[in-house]
Amino acid sequence: MDVRLERLSKSFGTNLVLKSLDLTFPERKFVTLLGPSGCGKTTLLRLIAGLERASEGQIFFGERRVDHLTPGDRNIAMVFQSYALYPTMDVAANIGYGLKVRGIPRPERTEKVGVVARVLEIAHLLARKPRALSGGQRQRVALGRAMARKPDIFLMDEPLSNLDAKLRATMRGELKRFHLDLETTSIYVTHDQLEAMTMSDLVAVMDQGIVQQYATPEEVYDRPANLFVAGFIGSPPMNFAEVELATEADAPVLRLAGRTIPAPAQFDLTAAPNRLVLGIRPQDVRIAAAGDPRAIPGTVWMTELIGSERLIEVEIAPKLRITAEVKSEIRAELNAPAAVAFDAAKLHLFDPQTGRALPRRA
Amino acid sequence: MTAKEVAGRIALYALLAAVTFLVCFPLIWAFFTSMKPKDEIFLWPPTLWPETWTLANYRALLEGKDAYFQAGAASGTAVPPSAFFLDWFINSVIVTIGTTIISTVVSTLAAYSLTRFRFPGQRSVPYLALIGYMVPSIIFVFPMFLVMVELRLTDTLLSLILGYVCITLPFCMWLMWAFFRGVPIEIEEAALVDGASRLRVFWEIVLPTAWPGIVAAAIFTLIVSWNDYLFGRVFMNSMENLPLTVGVMHFFDGTHVDWGLMMASSVLMTVPMALLFMALQRHLVAGFGAGAVKG
Ligand SMILES: Nc1ncnc2c1ncn2[C@@H]1O[C@H](COP(=O)(O)OP(=O)(O)OP(=O)(O)O)[C@@H](O)[C@H]1O
Ligand SMILES: [Mg+2]
Numbered sequence: 007m008d009v010r011l012e013r014l015s016k017s018f019g020t021n022l023v024l025k026s027l028d029l030t031f032p033e034r035k036f037v038t039l040l041g042p043s044g045c046g047k048t049t050l051l052r053l054i055a056g057l058e059r060a061s062e063g064q065i066f067f068g069e070r071r072v073d074h075l076t077p078g079d080r081n082i083a084m085v086f087q088s089y090a091l092y093p094t095m096d097v098a099a100n101i102g103y104g105l106k107v108r109g110i111p112r113p114e115r116t117e118k119v120g121v122v123a124r125v126l127e128i129a130h131l132l133a134r135k136p137r138a139l140s141g142g143q144r145q146r147v148a149l150g151r152a153m154a155r156k157p158d159i160f161l162m163d164e165p166l167s168n169l170d171a172k173l174r175a176t177m178r179g180e181l182k183r184f185h186l187d188l189e190t191t192s193i194y195v196t197h198d199q200l201e202a203m204t205m206s207d208l209v210a211v212m213d214q215g216i217v218q219q220y221a222t223p224e225e226v227y228d229r230p231a232n233l234f235v236a237g238f239i240g241s242p243p244m245n246f247a248e249v250e251l252a253t254e255a256d257a258p259v260l261r262l263a264g265r266t267i268p269a270p271a272q273f274d275l276t277a278a279p280n281r282l283v284l285g286i287r288p289q290d291v292r293i294a295a296a297g298d299p300r301a302i303p304g305t306v307w308m309t310e311l312i313g314s315e316r317l318i319e320v321e322i323a324p325k326l327r328i329t330a331e332v333k334s335e336i337r338a339e340l341n342a343p344a345a346v347a348f349d350a351a352k353l354h355l356f357d358p359q360t361g362r363a364l365p366r367r368a
Numbered sequence: 369m370t371a372k373e374v375a376g377r378i379a380l381y382a383l384l385a386a387v388t389f390l391v392c393f394p395l396i397w398a399f400f401t402s403m404k405p406k407d408e409i410f411l412w413p414p415t416l417w418p419e420t421w422t423l424a425n426y427r428a429l430l431e432g433k434d435a436y437f438q439a440g441a442a443s444g445t446a447v448p449p450s451a452f453f454l455d456w457f458i459n460s461v462i463v464t465i466g467t468t469i470i471s472t473v474v475s476t477l478a479a480y481s482l483t484r485f486r487f488p489g490q491r492s493v494p495y496l497a498l499i500g501y502m503v504p505s506i507i508f509v510f511p512m513f514l515v516m517v518e519l520r521l522t523d524t525l526l527s528l529i530l531g532y533v534c535i536t537l538p539f540c541m542w543l544m545w546a547f548f549r550g551v552p553i554e555i556e557e558a559a560l561v562d563g564a565s566r567l568r569v570f571w572e573i574v575l576p577t578a579w580p581g582i583v584a585a586a587i588f589t590l591i592v593s594w595n596d597y598l599f600g601r602v603f604m605n606s607m608e609n610l611p612l613t614v615g616v617m618h619f620f621d622g623t624h625v626d627w628g629l630m631m632a633s634s635v636l637m638t639v640p641m642a643l644l645f646m647a648l649q650r651h652l653v654a655g656f657g658a659g660a661v662k663g
Contacts, residue, residue, distance in 0.1 A: 057557050078563035090554035094576035104562035151562070 014063035041212035083152035285354035301345035449618035456615035479544030547581030
């Protein structure tokens, strides 16, 4: 069942948290709401769940308008960030509670709980109370509670954020598997871009109550719609530099730190202002030989080893530094001369006034 | 264990034994005294262990006043105070149970609404209640007596119940408020999403989680209403309406004290409370809300 939001707004007092969202979550897709802390992700999820009332706008599940329905009438399941297990009930009762509320008789309930527990590999924990479980086990119980009921919509609010890094990596894969098995529409909130990129069919990048870009993970990464998305997605963050658009020998060029580089062909520059913001991901920056005519010279400001990669920060003009992510074998002395080079095809260009990416050629 | 640790252990247990003895000695003394015949109570030097054991004191307390009326002493003047003991006991039980039910139910509901719904004064009410509890009850008792006179409730058990509710409710509410604040709202929301109605969420999720708090509030109320003397002394006057605490003072008639009856009453007053405590103790810690979220 798809979920459709129409001009959905939410304010707490005078604080406008969600600003007239129009968004469709397609049937059976795994959609991630990604954004910095406080951007309204949880609020949006709670609106869809019915735990919060919209100030304006409408919510549809398929053709059915649901924003006047109680959470129980929406047939959703939700995994809370804190898991929110019922502390006085054992694991079996936790998983089966939704079925019990819906009047499913005990034998059938026990059987369904058993099936879910086997899938999640928690069958040996059914008689335990939540306080006797580890974080990962609680997490599974919370998932089990959501799965037992065959919900139409599966909502998850940062379900992995309390787990350690290793378990988180395992659970990412498992969650994706459950989504495929359940065949429900899943909406997943996170501020971890790795989770968003690895798990989602679609990512909605949010900031300040507005969806900044809504696209596939590849698209969001390769063609960020604006400066916010470009800076938020990717680690280490994208390098930005102000450039001037000029024409040399009838060809458009960009002037960066006193050097001239050919303008990237993928952008339509006809309506572009002559001051632009150039973006380049550290992964797309090379450290070039000092004499390379197409490279931009500078001095090494900082280096940092991150596992098999090394980050080298090169100062190419006062206060203007470009970070390159290169193989760790490449070494650089602090304050030594170095040059950075990049492929024009990997460049991103933004209008500094609006923050939007320049239009791309078809 | 090293020798030092062993010595430490021994010292600790010795201390605990000493404290336990100090606390229990009056009870033990009361018990043995209640089993002695009158002439043995005042033996000098005093003995702990009764030479002759007797249940006369208990018999006097438990036979009830009907025996006297049936025996023809219909005027009632000859009925000794001990004959009213059963009435007093029943009065105290009724008042204590009534107070405990009202105080815990009302304070639980009030505290829940204080933590879960928004309304003016939501923040200050629990603190005001606590301040109210800090005022000594002797300040309340006479104004309340006047109110009871107006309501024509003096010398009724209801007046005692109302009085005790007034002094226990604020603290119970504060206690439950502090408790509910620790119950994460997410578990209620999870239950709403699971399809439960608000009432069902309260009944099946909130109450079981809050159970240790409710037991603590109930125990507090039990102690206050079972042990109170002041309200019973001021509000009540007929012999058969007194609570235990006030009633047993009649074993002391200005010229002599009937220590045998006094001690037997003490034992009978202490035993039900002690049993209740043993039964409730485990609820105080069991099932506490840990493990519901995070951790
Ligand atoms: N019940 C509330 N009353 C008032 N303001 C609220 C309430 N809930 C959320 N807000 C505000 O709404 C904004 C968005 O909050 P929200 O919880 O949706 O953020 P989030 O994107 O989930 O952040 P995080 O990643 O930290 O969980 C915040 O500024 C927050 O202070
Ligand atoms: Mg959140």
